[in-house]
Amino acid sequence: MGLDFERILPSIPYILQGIPVTLAYTSVSLFFGFIWGALLALCKVSHLTFLKWVAVFYTSIFRGTPLLLQLTLIYFATPQLVGYNISIWEAGILAFTLNSAAYISEHFRAGIGAVDKGQTEAALSLGIPYSLMMKDIILPQAIRNILPSLVNESIDLLKESALISVIGGADILKRATIVANEKYIFFEPLLVAGALYYVLVMVLTCMAHLIEKKLKTS
Amino acid sequence: MIRLENIHKFFGSHEVLKGISGEISQGEVLAIIGPSGSGKSTLIRTINLLDPPTSGKIYIDGTCITEGSVDVGKIRTKMGMVFQQFNLFPHMTTLENVAYAPIKVKKLPRQEALNLGKILLQKVGLEDKEKTYPPQLSGGQKQRAAIARALAMEPEAILFDEPTSSLDPEMVKEVLNVMKGLAHTGITMIVVTHEMGFAREVADRVWFLDAGQLIEDSPSHTFFREPRTRRAYEFLEKVL
Numbered sequence: 001m002g003l004d005f006e007r008i009l010p011s012i013p014y015i016l017q018g019i020p021v022t023l024a025y026t027s028v029s030l031f032f033g034f035i036w037g038a039l040l041a042l043c044k045v046s047h048l049t050f051l052k053w054v055a056v057f058y059t060s061i062f063r064g065t066p067l068l069l070q071l072t073l074i075y076f077a078t079p080q081l082v083g084y085n086i087s088i089w090e091a092g093i094l095a096f097t098l099n100s101a102a103y104i105s106e107h108f109r110a111g112i113g114a115v116d117k118g119q120t121e122a123a124l125s126l127g128i129p130y131s132l133m134m135k136d137i138i139l140p141q142a143i144r145n146i147l148p149s150l151v152n153e154s155i156d157l158l159k160e161s162a163l164i165s166v167i168g169g170a171d172i173l174k175r176a177t178i179v180a181n182e183k184y185i186f187f188e189p190l191l192v193a194g195a196l197y198y199v200l201v202m203v204l205t206c207m208a209h210l211i212e213k214k215l216k217t218s
Numbered sequence: 219m220i221r222l223e224n225i226h227k228f229f230g231s232h233e234v235l236k237g238i239s240g241e242i243s244q245g246e247v248l249a250i251i252g253p254s255g256s257g258k259s260t261l262i263r264t265i266n267l268l269d270p271p272t273s274g275k276i277y278i279d280g281t282c283i284t285e286g287s288v289d290v291g292k293i294r295t296k297m298g299m300v301f302q303q304f305n306l307f308p309h310m311t312t313l314e315n316v317a318y319a320p321i322k323v324k325k326l327p328r329q330e331a332l333n334l335g336k337i338l339l340q341k342v343g344l345e346d347k348e349k350t351y352p353p354q355l356s357g358g359q360k361q362r363a364a365i366a367r368a369l370a371m372e373p374e375a376i377l378f379d380e381p382t383s384s385l386d387p388e389m390v391k392e393v394l395n396v397m398k399g400l401a402h403t404g405i406t407m408i409v410v411t412h413e414m415g416f417a418r419e420v421a422d423r424v425w426f427l428d429a430g431q432l433i434e435d436s437p438s439h440t441f442f443r444e445p446r447t448r449r450a451y452e453f454l455e456k457v458l
Binding site: 116118119121122124125126127128129132136137140141144 | 292293294298304307318364368
């Protein structure tokens with residue numbers, strides 16, 4: 001079939017420059033998604049029915065519609081709606097954060113539920129207020145419970161971040177397609193992009209295994 | 219110090235406590251005994267409102283704590299609790315477990331709380347386990363650390379909910395010894411237990427519960443010598 005990597009060789013550094021872009025989208029969204037997801041989970045386990053209802057509804061919306069739709073809606077509709085000319089970076093971070101938070105909040109909720117009830121009782125019996133109990137007693141143990149699924153979430157996010165190329169973000173995939181269109185060969189640059197994603201995902205997978213192993217032994 | 223008035227507790231339609239009244243005075247050691255399922259643990263858990271009673275009133279130092287307006291957190295700081303399953307915080311060292319509530323709830327300066335924690339750990343014989351995490355402790359050590367944690371809030375009373383029931387036999391004694399050391403030092407102790415030896419030797423008074431009712435409230439020496447009720451007599455026959 002005649003693969004010809006030599007023709008795209010000069011363009012490979014250009015594609016490689018997409019790695020920090022992809023990683024930036026992934027890590028920044030994961031960071032905010034983690035915080036926002038934790039807050040949503042706190043709403044879900046709260047005794048305030050209104051907060052619970054809002055968080056559950058939020059989650060169902062973001063899990064019930066395509067991420068690509070959310071991303072394009074945010075990017076194209078924000079200027080029309082609020083008159084703010086949102087950048088690709090902002091739209092991407094916003095969409096990925098809001099979306100991953102919905103998933104992370106579900107992990108968190110399960111993680112909080114898995115913390116032994118005796119922990120709450122011990123905290124209550126010491127007169128520790130609810131907010132401190134959550135922050136210092138329950139959440140640290142919940143985070144430990146959900147570390148492996150958080151790494152999985154970051155793997156999903158890393159791959160899904162390729163959607164940013166649809167609205168023009170210069171990530172790995174976008175750069176590969178630019179090279180492809182320029183040289184009019186498609187197989188090679190896309191293969192390079194695929195390999196890059198694969199390596200990144202494998203690194204994260206190894207991290208997940210290490211964390212799981214460490215959690216098991218301690 | 220603690221007064222119970224006609225405490226009823228339902229779990230769904232099941233009535234676990236059927237109208238319990240009684241009084242515990244400051245500094246007293248009270249053992250609550252009775253067959254499994256008699257409501258002992260539920261009773262002790264109603265006292266600090268972990269399981270609030272369905273009806274009835276609880277007074278602590280004359281204040282009714284079962285009325286809506288009281289600060290439950292504040293009441294609980296006056297009453298420590300020691301659990302059957304220890305419930306230490308696994309992500310904190312033993313010393314942090316003990317010092318956490320004094321720092322965060324009582325707002326004691328950190329260094330002062332840590333010093334207090336060290337003194338208490340020494341008191342329960344765990345001075346060499348300050349930096350150890352709970353999963354690395356034996357059952358008996360965990361329970362002694364839990365006692366130190368409860369003491370750190372300098373409560374007026376400590377509630378012990380079957381403190382030795384999940385321990386290996388050889389570890390029961392070290393925990394009971396710590397509890398013996400606390401008795402009659404001014405702190406009120408309410409102990410749900412199956413350790414009849416402890417109840418007889420250390421407790422001032424015994425409540426015998428059966429099927430959700432307090433059917434005997436006697437000084438422990440008379441209770442073990444000559445129980446007044448047939449049910450208590452039969453129970454003692456079986457366990458002694």
